[in-house]
Amino acid sequence: MKADRGTKPTAAPASRRLRRPLALPRQAPGGKRPQKIPVNPYEVGLDRNPANYQPLTPLTYLARAAQVHPEVVAIVHGRQRISYAEFYLRSRRLASSLHQRGLGKGDTVSVLLPNVPAMLEVHHSVPMTGAVLNAINTRLDPVAIAFILDHSESKLFIVDTEFAALAAEALKLAKVKPLLVQHDDVEFPQPGRLDGAIDYDAFLADGDPDYSWEMPDDEWDAISLNYTSGTTGNPKGVVCHHRGAALMGYANILACSMAARPVYLWTLPMFHCNGWCFPWTLALNAGTHVCLRWVRAKEMYELIEAEKVTHLCGAPVVMSTLLNAKAEEKRDFSHVVNFVHAAAPPPEAVLMAMLKAGFQLTHVYGLTETYGPATVNDWKPEWDELSDDAIGAKRVRQGVAYAALEYLTVLDPKTLEQVPADGATLGEVMFRGNIVMKGYLKNPKATDDAFAGGWFHSGDLGILHRDGYIQLKDRSKDIIISGGENISSIEVEEILYKHPSVLFAAVVARPDEKWGETPCAFVEKRAGFEALSESELIAYCREKLAHFKCPKTIVFCDIPKTPTGKIQKFKLRELAKKLP
């Protein structure tokens, strides 16, 4: 009764097979269905026009907030309190200045900024001009930053003073010569100077506060570019569009149970997937951004108490920082604070300690390619009645699709058939929907691979529980997540292999109470080079790699291999877990 509606596109067979277990709908066929009546009256004279169709974009959210809630505090930073009226005005000023300098559609504006008001301003100003925001990870090394500046063809580069020296190093290596703007934080002054840079405030002051920014031509237009560390070779530039960023606003609010006027503490770096889109989201419900230049326990507790913070997001390392704070740094708070944590959950003991400390927990998961979180462990009130063990087992699951993600599932990566929902069979977590990236910038091969068969392949391995909740089990690409940062084991191994004393090297994650995971290297020395020490090899790595990527532990041993000589990483992972 339904097979007569034409053939399916390439992606359909998997989708079709998927249908039964989770009752997903089948995809609409690529072509139009045969019409049974000569004219479909619903398709005559009912076209899009400016009155009934506007591009979806989060830029309208700030405009609306500034109109409806001009007096509400949009941003807290040190002693600064910036209202929505002022936030919008400053954002338009900056957009105007960018526009005056010729920035517009197709141009990239790169920034190297901590979580300060300017970082929020660029999230709105840059897309207001039609240009694309590229927020660079401030922990990267100059080589990686130079690559990113060149690959993104950056026209303008805004750098916080704290990172002036880093930026200068990167600019020496880069081919592009972007216009330079230096941001000085008046609340937290930093030493340093970037040669040839215009002052941020002077640059902003050049702009027209009434600048009449334009809606994007199309909601599919790029809004941001975020480089993700690949497992091999150079980082890939994830391109996000206005449509997805707009929908993330609604979906974040639902997933994080946000009432009107939330107070959001910026423990998550905004250079991570645009801070999971919260720089845009909060304008939807007149939320207050509480900036945090450095993630430190004392400041976090002070702000939670003083500003009545309702939400914060971050990696498990932020939890450890809060829990391991000195007694005199901690503050009591009686209101509800929702901690939204991502990806691999911390040990159960940490979760339980957070609950005891008065935090609510929301567990989400996603990738840069999905605008940040795209799944949520939708917590059922009745689960609170379970035993501690059962609660722990539920807490570690990554959960179900975000409201704005049309499909989430676990597929056999070869056949694209859904794995049984048995809580055991391993497959690859795959996404399909409106909060999946446009693709990788200037990287058609990687884009095609990522979207093979009409699904976005996460590269993460997981299982499907009987109730449809997913749980991550392993990373197919051996990514190590340390303090919320992705570290490619292969990148570290490549450096190790360049050392003359190293014969074999393999890097895996070692569980860490504070950082979640740290890189742990297993090394076989070459004959005649037995003198190599752990500290010597770590020092060598720190010369070549960003410090957070360097192994924290090095084990010299015979590395277990398959008969064909392939290193058995799963055995090393077990070993790393058991290290004293």
Add this chain to the structure above:
Amino acid sequence: MKADRGTKPTAAPASRRLRRPLALPRQAPGGKRPQKIPVNPYEVGLDRNPANYQPLTPLTYLARAAQVHPEVVAIVHGRQRISYAEFYLRSRRLASSLHQRGLGKGDTVSVLLPNVPAMLEVHHSVPMTGAVLNAINTRLDPVAIAFILDHSESKLFIVDTEFAALAAEALKLAKVKPLLVQHDDVEFPQPGRLDGAIDYDAFLADGDPDYSWEMPDDEWDAISLNYTSGTTGNPKGVVCHHRGAALMGYANILACSMAARPVYLWTLPMFHCNGWCFPWTLALNAGTHVCLRWVRAKEMYELIEAEKVTHLCGAPVVMSTLLNAKAEEKRDFSHVVNFVHAAAPPPEAVLMAMLKAGFQLTHVYGLTETYGPATVNDWKPEWDELSDDAIGAKRVRQGVAYAALEYLTVLDPKTLEQVPADGATLGEVMFRGNIVMKGYLKNPKATDDAFAGGWFHSGDLGILHRDGYIQLKDRSKDIIISGGENISSIEVEEILYKHPSVLFAAVVARPDEKWGETPCAFVEKRAGFEALSESELIAYCREKLAHFKCPKTIVFCDIPKTPTGKIQKFKLRELAKKLP
């Protein structure tokens, strides 16, 4: 610095002038902007594909709710409690049956149903097949229903037994011969039988519970058709699309401050703008629909208490019903109940009484053309501290744009210039955005008029306060709203004018504690026909018109007119207000 970007489309001059006062962005030009670089890298190899683009539709919300919350009670009706798993299963069964009977894209399914589970099921099932749902106002007369069945080319007609006689009358007059399905409410059995109709449950049982429905081909496809009573001539068919219905889900939740798992009491008829899209909205946050066949005080109080209702929507008449209930019908409830009321607010005394009775109030406004509410009187916590008078003045305002509505304003209807935000200058309320209809079915003239200049013209007159909140002042087309129903004064006048004794007739709204407004007719008798009595003329109207449209008051007098003979309705409105 920005005028060099090409010319504007027709709509732009107004939009451009709008910019300054409310800081609206200017519209993107119709054509592409001149590109400053030969290739925009963000537009190469980054196209839509099934993994990153899916049509927006509320149908995915029910599928998700059934997967994530299969055990949550989706619908309460009498003793029935239907889970989300069952709701989705029944909806797919019904969709399958519709599909088997050949229903699909471009087809209209009309229904004449009260607020029962079947009404919720058709909201999901009909669009699952690609067909369009036409929920008919059960208070209309057979002539209007026959017109609607014919104009919509209805292929199938689902009728509740309560309305079997009404449907039979209409079918006698209609040219179309739809397949008939009769819905018997097992919880509230009704007498009656519609000849030739299939039983609803048998029809549904024919379907496949695993029916794999299709996503719409395009999010612009029609999802529903709602006839609105025009001021002249026949009703107009408002066509809504999947995109708007999906966005309304998010926007309703924000406007009505809904947390997860709301409990929603169905006092608003679902045949009104698809119940403001709440049949779809609630699937987003696993809400419970509490059905209500008849709006009666006792049942409302019982359900509010027993089901812990968190939200209900409706016209001011529902407030009066609640407030004027007998003491023994009322129930105490300690939880927060949010009453969302629309359009013209009731008298201040009623609002204050509602607040005292423990209800929270949310004031919204919109039209069938805007999917129901498109503005919300976004209430600021600090306003609670104002004097009663000042609170009253704030309470009567219709407010600001829904989050999913891109622009709301008050324009001079001739020049399309924004009126000053002075709280005094009258203009026409206009909308622009993604929750505005596709247009009127088979009525290009009305569609063009409604969208003239790139704005949807509401036909309602209002003012713009200094803070950007709008307030309705009058209806340019003299619509009377009685018990939530629109009554065209012109339609009633036309009937009056057909009576041999009537020389002049003018109908205006008379404020009414219970109904909000009732039609009040001013009549000048012809010479020699002085014997005509009020009761005789009302009886005459009741033969020709739906009863709710008939004048409740008739005043025989000389009707005030301008020197050119135009009736001065504003004077009559003042008179009607002062009637004893």
